[in-house]
Amino acid sequence: MSLFPTYNRFDVKVKTAQGTKVVDVDGKTYLDFGSGIGVCNLGHRHPAVQEAVEKQLNAYWHVSNLYEQPIQQEVASLIVNNSVGDYVFFANSGAEANEAAIKLARKYTGKNKIITFKQSFHGRTFATMSATGQEKIQKGFGKMLEKFEYATFNDIDSVKNLMDEETAAVMLEVVQGEGGVYPAEPSFMTDLAQLCQESGVLLIIDEIQTGIGRTGKRFGYEHYGVEPDIFTLAKGLGNGLPIGAMVAKEALKDAFGPGAHGSTFGGNPLAMAAAKAVLETMFNDEFFNKLELKIQYMSDRLEATIKPLSSVKDIRQKGMMIGIECSRPAIEIVKELIELGLLTLVAGDNVLRLLPPLTVTEAEIEHALQKIKHVLEK
Numbered sequence: 001m002s003l004f005p006t007y008n009r010f011d012v013k014v015k016t017a018q019g020t021k022v023v024d025v026d027g028k029t030y031l032d033f034g035s036g037i038g039v040c041n042l043g044h045r046h047p048a049v050q051e052a053v054e055k056q057l058n059a060y061w062h063v064s065n066l067y068e069q070p071i072q073q074e075v076a077s078l079i080v081n082n083s084v085g086d087y088v089f090f091a092n093s094g095a096e097a098n099e100a101a102i103k104l105a106r107k108y109t110g111k112n113k114i115i116t117f118k119q120s121f122h123g124r125t126f127a128t129m130s131a132t133g134q135e136k137i138q139k140g141f142g143k144m145l146e147k148f149e150y151a152t153f154n155d156i157d158s159v160k161n162l163m164d165e166e167t168a169a170v171m172l173e174v175v176q177g178e179g180g181v182y183p184a185e186p187s188f189m190t191d192l193a194q195l196c197q198e199s200g201v202l203l204i205i206d207e208i209q210t211g212i213g214r215t216g217k218r219f220g221y222e223h224y225g226v227e228p229d230i231f232t233l234a235k236g237l238g239n240g241l242p243i244g245a246m247v248a249k250e251a252l253k254d255a256f257g258p259g260a261h262g263s264t265f266g267g268n269p270l271a272m273a274a275a276k277a278v279l280e281t282m283f284n285d286e287f288f289n290k291l292e293l294k295i296q297y298m299s300d301r302l303e304a305t306i307k308p309l310s311s312v313k314d315i316r317q318k319g320m321m322i323g324i325e326c327s328r329p330a331i332e333i334v335k336e337l338i339e340l341g342l343l344t345l346v347a348g349d350n351v352l353r354l355l356p357p358l359t360v361t362e363a364e365i366e367h368a369l370q371k372i373k374h375v376l377e378k
């Protein structure tokens, strides 16, 4: 093996994927309730995305950001017309989008401190690892970037205690994903937005996992009636093509003037073609009305079939972002579900995480929950 052993991989050798199904090299079929960690929100190889990327493959692949690429403006318009943001910077991943957000917040305010949260996850680069309030992510890499301080999620006083004259921004996920699927409380979000506004501190929302329909809204912040100054996107935006985006309010525009930031591949036309197709397919009332029914179905069936099991301690759900807290390590459960042909995820130690595609059918939900019930009953 000549790959760095950075991943503890499961014993699944993928050959093809379509919709909610993944097929391995032996022809075994899996129901995919992980969506490649919340990426393929429209299912694998969604026809509109596939068609758009194929068309772009036959046009051009890369010319660099030295030249105008109209497709970048089209995707940026789709994002800002459907959100509270005004300007978009395109990157290639979630961590890069967050890097851009951190750089912009420091440059705009001229201040250094960024308050983030314990059990958060913001990425693996030096700045985003420093922003991530988890020791296991930072361990072994020496001194972190300075001036990141960690408050307690859903505790407004812990934020107040850390906020001072040096504070540029508060950065958080509205549902802590990797940390165990913990949604922010509504009162915490309104208090936080108000505190930031009164203190002249920027509010950065990391929507990398919660954005692009995952929680049942276009962006997770919509549930809370708050407006971030900056938010970041990645995972679901390209439905599998690598992309990241940092979106900010008009007032921050001039802090990212010519030469302030850049990326060779950022705004790559193949990724843009995918993102454009994703947003055009998803961002309409019909899609979200349908999704709401599926979310309700998921919620009803979780309540009826999974909640009563004695090995289930708690179920947390925000749209199609689901955490089932179990009484044993979730990694064991994930392995047993793979045997039964169901792909799921872990969050924290004992939380089984489900991120099915938003195009999942009721029959697929029922099928998956029966398998989960079977494993959790043992």
Ligand SMILES: *Cc1c(COP(=O)(O)O)cnc(C)c1O
Pocket (backbone or CB within 6 Å): 093, 094, 095, 096, 098, 121, 122, 123, 124, 173, 177, 178, 206, 207, 208, 209, 234, 235
């Ligand atoms: C996945 C994730 C990231 C990191 O994205 P990468 O593309 O792996 O760099 C950052 N923040 C959140 C909330 C995520 O879920």
